[in-house]
Amino acid sequence: MASLEQLTLADIVTTQVVTVTPDCAVETAVRRMVEQHVSCLLVLEGGRPVGILTERDVVRLAHEGIAPTTPLRGLMGAPVVTAAADLDFRAGHQLLLRHGIRHLVVVDAADDLVGIVSESDFRSHLGRDVFERLHKLDSVTEYRNILLEPETPLSVALAQMVASKLEYVIVAEQGRALGILTERDLPRLLATHLEPAALPLREVMSSPLLAISVGTSVGVAVERMAESRVRHMAVIGATGEIVGVVSQHRLLEQLGVLLLEESHAHLETRLEWLLDATGVGTWEYNHASEHMNCSGTLCAMLKGEPALGDFTNGLRQLLAGEQSETPYLTADFRLAGNLDRSENARWVSVRGQTTRHDDAGQALLSAGIAIDVSRTKRMQRDLEEERTRLRTLVSTIPDLIWLKDSEGVYLDCNPMFERFFGVREAEIIGKTDYDFVDRELADSFRAHDRKAMLSGGASVNEEWVTFSDDGHRALLETIKIPMRDNEGLLIGVLGIARDITANHQYQEQLAAQIAELRRWQDATLGREMRILELKREVNALLVEHGQTPRYGSAETRGEEQ
Structure with a gap:
């Protein structure tokens, strides 16, 4: 025989169910109960159980002198109490007791009839x-x-x-x-x-x-x-x-009753083990005597009288201010006892509620749990400090920084980017480029977004833009990088743009200066060549008239060339 923990209603259900319709006469229904040797009849209408006729109902009908030809509609027990076939034995039995009945109608996931479980079925499966x-x-x-x-x-x-x-x-x-x-x-x-x-x-x-x-x-x-x-x-x-x-x-x-008590005891034991294993302490406060009862885990967590006093006083104040419309109380306590440095501060998170009131509605007993959240608090503090540093860096950096999702919707941006659109961050978040710039430029932005997402790496481009805050134009070198979550799924695009206008202007000025130097060089070399040619012509005339050449350097320069 299977143990109670293994049994479900599907294991003990009687699938051969005797059924009648709501229009069946009492005498016909009673005769069927006798012929089929059953303790109940299930009343079906449209294939669904709508009522039940039990032996107890027959006693009542006989006492009331109901005419034998009276139809069951209006006399049957309704509505029926149904239970899922996979409901465990203990829960099914408790369902019987809770409703004060002796038959459960068992249905499947589609609410179709599976059978009936009676008290006799429960008894026969118990050793x-x-x-x-x-x-x-x-x-x-x-x-x-x-x-x-x-x-x-x-x-x-x-x-x-x-x-x-x-x-x-x-x-x-x-x-x-x-x-x-x-x-x-x-x-x-x-x-x-x-x-x-x-x-x-x-x-x-x-x-x-x-x-x-x-x-x-x-x-x-x-x-x-x-x-x-x-x-x-x-x-x-x-x-x-x-x-x-x-x-x-x-x-x-x-x-x-016994099984319920055993279940409660088992659950209490498991709960106590679970609370101890997870480091969760429990407390109970008597409002009349102002006595605080703490579990061993909580006492170990508090580590001494100073912290225990802080915890008790804080909890009393919290309970004193509890409002009747607030069923649960919750608070985090910073324990001042046994502290030497703020980074070593211990925090306890408390959850609880008033579990007993007097006739006037005044609290008599409150209970709850306490969890050491010191590590969580330190992590929250460190994370907040890190976020502050990062936010400060992003806010003060001269570059434009923004984050979009994969559909081009803005998720975040820094103050420099606010200047580009001419509005505050709150007005940018949740919108797209098409809300701030002309369609041609917005299309260009989105094209580079898609390029970065498709390439899987950084995409770099340069573009002239006009800042909406003061109307100045700037050349930006933009880097777009696809962003992914911890599972590697694409979540958006990070953009960083640097104003390279000054560098661009410097490059243009340098190129102009180089061109001017080349013009001067070309002009100077051309003049020297003309002078050299004239000297050669003079020397040639002098030689022709039997005289000595005047410009020896012209001949030498010519040989060198």
């Missing part, structure tokens, strides 16, 4: 060892019993069952049990007798009544009930008098 956890028979014995004489009419018994909400009456004579009338007997009586109300209990009771002694163990009692296929057993005293009744319903009810 004796489970029931042995109920150590005393006394805990599952019902002492609030109705003892009726054998000649009592059935109508009186039904009235007693309905009024007391008991599923049975004991037929007894002089304190000794003769038999029992249960909800299970009613469908059979209505199906076989036209007027059963006047019948004496002697004729309709189930007899003999299975009995056990007061000292019997719960496990033995359960085994005898299972062997005899009964739901009720009398508990007999030493002299044979009836003391009480053990019923299947009472067994499962008390077992449910």
